[in-house]
Amino acid sequence: MRLVDERQLTDIALGAGILGTGGGGDPYIGTLLARDAIREHGPVEVVDLDEVPDDAFVIPSAMMGAPTVMVEKLPSGDEVVAAFRKLERHLGQKATHTMPIEIGGLNSVIPFCLAARERLPVIDADLMGRAFPELQMCMPTLFGGKAAPMAIADDKGNASIIDAIDNRWTERLARSQTIDMGCAALIGLYPLAAARLRDCTIPNTLRMAEELGRLVRETREAHGDPAAVVPKYLGGVQLFKGKVVDVHRRTEGGFARAEVRIEGLHDDAGTTLRLQTQNEHLVAERDGEVLASVPDLIIVLDSETGQPITTEDLRYGFRVTVVAAPCDPRWRTEAGLEVVGPRYFGYDFDFVPIEERAKVG
């Protein structure tokens, strides 16, 4: 068990912003929310997977919606408590822990807002090991775990319980509710008994986010090259350095979709990188050749500061470093690729691990 305070949460938000691959919400907003919650309620207990007792009952918590909207419509923290309590009441069982469903700048921090208010411990793990755009893209889906019943609540006081037959139906029903609720809502879902945690989670991702965040911050403070430390830390590869020349962005079906063109600089001069995005970056192509794709991580960093740039923040003129890194190996299985592989997202090519596409490390 360790206590996480404001400073550590700021590092977590930064590191998780990197692992969030453009989605999962803005780390700056995550930091603001976390700061408020911890200033008001004190530091939050974080426990490792092997510290979770056998009779634990976990309800993960998150924000759902289009990040483009989430930045303009901050959650107050009360909505996530509302969603959480609603699901507890519906299940007739109090949760002993919460945890993130994904690692992203905002969504790694939302459980801390809840945990600080409700005096609950947060488990150091998540359900994706990165951020993905849809609810069923969580590890429990591969192991028969159900997202439902889930609770969804908005800032106006509306709330629903969704109890769908499978996790894709849960996503579909929750997505329409999110759109009705103004494209941003707070959710509690994937209620998990302790025995399911090993299979269904990616462990230590909060610690990893914190280390990565601290590393980038300290490298920045020491006037080093913070964008360069990221692929090294993640066992990944630098894909491209360039300048954003076009961002075609639309909020569609409750998602922030974008197509981004980046013109190469330095070694990459004369070539163009194209990113395709649905909340998170899905595919990176250089001059028509795929360099990396889901489920591997595609990360866009400010070349100078190493700051992760979220989908909604990307704009013309930004100097960026694009990094790719391997995802959790379970996503690379046949079952995993069915849920989060390029073909699920409508791309007509097979997944090739980043280690096979490029020299890594």
Add this chain to the structure above:
Amino acid sequence: MRLVDERQLTDIALGAGILGTGGGGDPYIGTLLARDAIREHGPVEVVDLDEVPDDAFVIPSAMMGAPTVMVEKLPSGDEVVAAFRKLERHLGQKATHTMPIEIGGLNSVIPFCLAARERLPVIDADLMGRAFPELQMCMPTLFGGKAAPMAIADDKGNASIIDAIDNRWTERLARSQTIDMGCAALIGLYPLAAARLRDCTIPNTLRMAEELGRLVRETREAHGDPAAVVPKYLGGVQLFKGKVVDVHRRTEGGFARAEVRIEGLHDDAGTTLRLQTQNEHLVAERDGEVLASVPDLIIVLDSETGQPITTEDLRYGFRVTVVAAPCDPRWRTEAGLEVVGPRYFGYDFDFVPIEERAKVG
């Protein structure tokens, strides 16, 4: 208390089809469902409002969606039980009675499918006194009664509990779920304590539907003029006789919308009636002059058989008699017109009661 069997339910479905003003579902489908339920489970107890004990707890039940879809996707009866049980579990209270939320060919019968299966009595009353297209258009809305928490279930096994801040939000959230569920879903909503029944319901509408249905059937069997008995029974007026020459129909936002043109025959020759419809008929205009509008009832009958023609069945060549009849007086108050008056539906004119527009009776 009386027992309602197959024959009576067939009359109820026919009469309710007339009172349903084009919506509330097809009486023929209502009849089929009712027949099945009663053949399998026996007749259903119907009780009057003053027979309901003080400690009763009522959950009304209905089908929600676009009637154009509902005719192709029949409910099995299990979904309405699923929605009902879901809401009971959520509320932690067993219902003692059910009742219709509206009087329509299908929706007057759905509570009987539930009641037969669950051995519950049905209260002889409904929440509209006719059919309306949206969930908040129920009498409780005028008296502070809440549609939520409501349950919604589909044929696939999906179900949600919606707990919105007001009845328009309940409609909005439930409508998206209905669309996701394939534009047809079963619902339990407006949970009501016995003490609220007087204010919040229109009494005796099942008996009225049954009488009206029997009257039309018997007049038809006696080779009389069944379309002529309807305005007489309802204290209404025959607006128009003619032939349908155009139906412009679209399923939009989860509703069946239509614009219908009818060319006059006999006394109405040389003039054209235009009906505007959102599941139910909202406005009838002759050559640009409004003849009748919501919340008064606008009813389209087959001129020969007196059979009510639902929105989704209306088509070119039909010989029809259009009737208007007064709605429950509570809908004509300022508060009522705010919820179901022509301006709510986007029409730029004030409601004028049919008795003032035309000679009635």
